[in-house]
Amino acid sequence: MSDHNRPTLEAIARQASVSLSTASKVLNGRPGVSASTRQRVEELLRDSGYARRGLDPERGGLVELVVEDLLSEWSVEIIRGVERITREAGFVLALSALGDHHKPRDEWMTGVLQRKPVAVILQFSDLTVAHRRQLRTRNIPFVVVDPAGDPPADVPAVGTTNWAGGVAATRHLIGLGHTRIGVISGPADLMCSRARVAGYQSALAEAGIPFVEELAGSGSFGQRDGEREGRRLLGLRDRPTAIFAGNDQQALGVYDAAAALGLEVPRDVSVVGFDDVRPALWARPPLTTVRQPLQEMAEEATRMALRLRSGEVDNARLELATSLVVRQSTAAPTS
Missing domain, CATH: 3.40.50.2300 (Response regulator)
Structure with missing residues (x-):
């Protein structure tokens, strides 16, 4: 479908029998819309193939990183990698923490729709089908680092062996x-x-x-x-x-x-x-x-997300090699 034929938000609002203002609220994650109306507009956004194209002038210069625990050594390495590539690309890093959950909650998604990041990187995370659809509808690329499960084939991911x-x-x-x-x-x-x-x-x-x-x-x-x-x-x-x-x-x-x-x-x-x-x-x-x-995985995930943002065809799966580091905690058994 060409950009010329791509449905406008106004057309989607008419189909949903809502005002343009209401459709805009749903698109941008703002409150003041009933759950049933929000769901109806979301479905039309998805089914119509509506997506923002090009660089949205309203969109900020944020790359959003979602980690499990901001204080863990594991997350610190991920943060270092994403921050380095984000800074080199001229963007600013925004951080969110999942806590004990492997899936972001709906409140997080509402915040993302309001912040309009240029890309989202998720550590360990298992995005719901609804969340994946919402990000794609807004043309926000996302990549998962070391996914919690085996993500669907269409979910870009960077893992390790x-x-x-x-x-x-x-x-x-x-x-x-x-x-x-x-x-x-x-x-x-x-x-x-x-x-x-x-x-x-x-x-x-x-x-x-x-x-x-x-x-x-x-x-x-x-x-x-x-x-x-x-x-x-x-x-x-x-x-x-x-x-x-x-x-x-x-x-x-x-x-x-x-x-x-x-x-x-x-x-x-x-x-x-x-x-x-x-x-x-x-x-x-x-x-x-x-x-x-970990740091290299995060760097590759960020590069992949930014390439996807530019519309480049990309290998959506990447596994980096592990390596054994021998120190002093292993020795031959004494008995």
Whole structure:
């Protein structure tokens, strides 16, 4: 459909039997419209193929980043990457936090429609169908960094090789001589958690080591859950000599569990994390971990969103490679 034939907002207002002012309120996320009217106008905006074209003179110079937790080391790396590319492109970064949710709420979407960013980057997020439609109707490109699940094929995403990272971590421990290796996964609803454990299981199978159910734990990606599962694993009569944790925070929780039980890392238990955020280097001993290139992932996601904004045809999926960083938390088993 050419721009000449593209429906105007006035035409959509007529179809919806509402005023141009009401249709504009829906388009721009402003209050004062009933839920049923808002839904009717949204459906017409979507079904008619209406979308803003070109550079909207009303639109500000914002790139919006949505992260889970503004204070987490994981989010800090994402923020650094997005901010660098945003600044280079001459835009300003706007930040939103999801809290414990993997999906932005409707209030966030209302704010986005009012702020009119040039692009949206989402960490970890699983956008609803309605939210995806609303962003596309307004011609606001979006890209997800390290998606929570397996997003639909039409959702642009930048991830990392989680399965290969799990394989590399486990092979490293097997290569040191460990055969009783524990694993702690992150939340089961996150694809990255499942992929890392699948890599662990594949490496065990490759080495002819059976998977033992009692050696597998799970929890949030927090230090407290790492400590809880670490205490359970290290309290087993036949405890593991090594533990592969779902992320660095969990791994540091395993450090706490080992210390509480009078065990030393790596003399009594080797520990491998995942992410390579800064506390991994500061830990004592420094943590062996799988490096997830978080900042580079964020940079690529921002570049992709800005290319989509310019109308460039783009590969909507990108996976960056993980790499094993060997430090002092792993060694050969002593018994």
